[in-house]
Amino acid sequence: MLDYLTAANTLRTTKIEQIITESPSVKTFIFKDKQCAKAKPGQFLMLWIPGIDEIPLSIFNATKNGKISVSVKAVGEATQHLHNMKTKETIGIRGPFGNNFTPPTVTQMQANILLIGGGTGTAPLLFLAKTGLATIKPKKLTFIVGARTQNELLFTEHLFKICQEGKLITTTNDGTHGHKGVVTEPLTELLSQEKFDAIYTCGPEIMVKKIFETTQKHKQPLQASLERLMRCGIGLCGSCTIGKYRVCKDGPIFNNTQLDEIKNELGISKLNPNGSKTFTTNT
């Protein structure tokens, strides 16, 4: 029901309970929020930094006791401010918003799953691996994570735990850890060897674009999480438009078919705050 939805997702405040430094530029913030505790992997929330900004962040974890975490990279004013905040300080939350990653429809313990994360994009994938795939209990789980250099590789502890019976492939541009290069290289190799029931990715758009092209070539099913400038977060203002889709409401998760419909914009152009399109440098 319309009214209840609006009222239900009104802004509420909460206090930062814990802050974990994940890397020189990434921190994880933990706080309580009842509504987001019901979030599914891939959904995001709008985080209000009082007096500064309100920004979209993927939900990194949501536990039954109502604890939520988000993992944030300091890239500009808002994220830097958040990094400077301390526990017990007040933030505001709306959400969870958007759709979520869905498990493939396969028999239990049969699925072969691949996850590919770049930067903080690894966060929702970890959430997915930990809780979102529980219904299908994958037979095999492969995780590719990339970073510029070793000390920017995120969540390694979590990753090792999750991939105990799976496979973990790391890539660094400078070769300080794992494969030297970018995630698409091990991906191409893997796809030429095996078939996956589902491939999930989240990370820089240019990476997502390359992964999309690779999976298309090998006809493999992809679910990719996209990022766009967001303001309302509820499908109204149009700021997050890509093709005919609103990333905040129709996404942030898109499948091959949808990605194909928006391939003229994916990794190529973005809406500016004023609504005009900019073409990004790398195409």
Place this chain on the structure above:
Amino acid sequence: MLDYLTAANTLRTTKIEQIITESPSVKTFIFKDKQCAKAKPGQFLMLWIPGIDEIPLSIFNATKNGKISVSVKAVGEATQHLHNMKTKETIGIRGPFGNNFTPPTVTQMQANILLIGGGTGTAPLLFLAKTGLATIKPKKLTFIVGARTQNELLFTEHLFKICQEGKLITTTNDGTHGHKGVVTEPLTELLSQEKFDAIYTCGPEIMVKKIFETTQKHKQPLQASLERLMRCGIGLCGSCTIGKYRVCKDGPIFNNTQLDEIKNELGISKLNPNGSKTFTTNT
């Protein structure tokens, strides 16, 4: 929750499905309404006669299939208009509103119950006898009903059915049926002979006043339904005030203690539409 309550009781329209002529001046109207179908005996609804008025009426019956009936005496413009309406015509409904008659707290099949109805006031008492006392299954049920003359005695068929194992006492001012006189006479007689676990009444205020005084004298527990000019029906406008009570919200059912608090107004004075008090003729 506040918002839900408001929205929930908004005006809705329905069509008159059936009209039963009960007496020269009384008709029963039957229509569908989901919300009022949950009404308890003693509650009332606000009935909108489009373009004319909106008036409070006791719920005479509410069945599980969503059929509601009200029994209306033509006394003025609104009620006369309603009497002139035909089946399939549209009316508006808000409600159910107000509190309800409550069964005494006694062991099942132990209770000795007395009901005293005057005019259309008999309607909610019938509703009570049929469904509201089901939980306690009274041992004995006595019904006193009064009217000016025989052909104004209402619901006789229903009454006979209900009193199959009980006792039915009728009174008429002209002696054309039953006891010649008014209901307080057989009441006084009864109270001098037996004790009741609950006495319920609904009817003209002057009758209620007399019954209250009689039950007070015999220290018998009374629940009386009152009538007052009503506008909002939801406890806001103050039109239905008696003492410190709002008849629409704190009532329409009042017990001995409450009746005692308002005895200076009961059957004595009323609020006019303009909010001033008028003293009624008989005191």
Place this chain on the structure above:
Amino acid sequence: MEGNLRVQLAGLTFSYPCMLASGVLGYSAETMQRVIEAGAGAVVSKSVGLKARDGYTNPTVFQAKNGLINAMGLPNPGIETYVKEIRHVKELICQPLIVSIFGYSAEDYAIVAEKAATAGADALELNVSCPHVKQTGAEIGQNPNVLSEVVKAVKAAVNIPVFVKLSPNVTDITLLANAAVNAGADALTAVNTLKAIAIDIETTKPVLSNIKGGLSGPAMKNIALRCVYDLKEKLPNTPIIGCGGVSNWQDAIEFFLAGANAIQIGTAIAYEGPEVFQTINLGIKKYLEKKQFRSIEEIVGLSHRR
């Protein structure tokens, strides 16, 4: 519980910051007493005029989504009769009684004001903003010159504080407020109901017998809050009584933060009962304690600080 919930305003002291809004349960002394016992800091009477009015035929109230649309038509017994009730109220309660008055001319207002004051009213609230009765309310409260004249006439007639209840149905509420304050108003009540209408699609007709009505309740809260905010911005030294859609303690705090020194509650009573005062008082008290404020005064207008 009193303690830090006390507020002072226009020379009056209120033990609790929430008053009963005008037109709601405001006929009889006994109900007013009940409202006071439930935790109201004061009561505002039903608006009273020179002569008795029966008000409009029902329907006078429409329960809209998240609010209420009413057109009662200012039913009232007229001041001559009402003075008895005023005296009775003053016997029963020791909290301030604010008598709401309306009229069709400055003279009307002055006469009613004088009689109400003589009978014992602790303050007057000028209803110049009823959106659905012709030639009073709207017509007066939407024109700075007429408003000024009315306020001056009343101020000349009485020695008790005079509040002016503003209409939100204006282009710039601060202009009217300014006119009222310059004419001598001691406080502003913001606001009365918003112009609205309810139409029934089955009969294709407006529902209220008066056709047009005024919207109150939760639907108007953030609009009333904005009025209070704008008033506090432009007239930082004038006491403001916030009114419109307050239904819980959080709403009340928002009004204080916006700039209200006290608040009024109407529609919420329909759903929560008079007990809503007690619940709101408790909530405010806990909030102040948790945030370590010593009084309501400390948070009045706080949202304006940058």
Place this chain on the structure above:
Amino acid sequence: MEGNLRVQLAGLTFSYPCMLASGVLGYSAETMQRVIEAGAGAVVSKSVGLKARDGYTNPTVFQAKNGLINAMGLPNPGIETYVKEIRHVKELICQPLIVSIFGYSAEDYAIVAEKAATAGADALELNVSCPHVKQTGAEIGQNPNVLSEVVKAVKAAVNIPVFVKLSPNVTDITLLANAAVNAGADALTAVNTLKAIAIDIETTKPVLSNIKGGLSGPAMKNIALRCVYDLKEKLPNTPIIGCGGVSNWQDAIEFFLAGANAIQIGTAIAYEGPEVFQTINLGIKKYLEKKQFRSIEEIVGLSHRR
């Protein structure tokens, strides 16, 4: 499904009576196409001005009880850039495209209007009523003389129909409407958002970065409905496009009965998705059939009949 849902207005024909309201999903041609495919009879673009504006920092939207408070700050790419989008929209859709424009002076409006018309707009909607951007909107739409000047300048610059979107934040909306119509407006859109504010009690601060915003959605429905009713009463021959809080077919019917020839939908899209158009169309169609009306035109203003 078309058939009896067609409406005509200011010389334009709309296959369906509900349009996309300005500012909602109105940047890109592809989303507009999607909205049309979902059953909208027309789209109104985001309001475009002479120069690009980034709009305000987030929070720009507050989800209030039963409504939304927004202060986007008129983000737009400026007309020079937007003409490309207008051309693109016209390639993709064959339903009317109404370009919403705003400016800081009559000249601004005229220049933007001319460019939008040349690029292919089927009609213009003058946003003279944005309640939270200084020196446009409010300031223009609340003053009959300025409004008249703006409408005249635009009418002189273009040959397509010109709609004027009115503000509800005025003392008498019919005065402004009159000024607009006398200056040549072909239709009136009623209404834009209501002045409102949201305050957070934990931080004691206003939530929106712009502090003040405009309320839309269900909370404002009966207020917008009243505006339409009042306009129809005073200007029975001027086409009216109802806007404000429509979220289901019943609401739509109420607006037609009040006097709207067509309606616009904004906020409801946030909850129901663009599919809300289809659902509302269906509901209207069934209503007309059940009540044996042959067209929407037959019910426009019907609630005024006594």
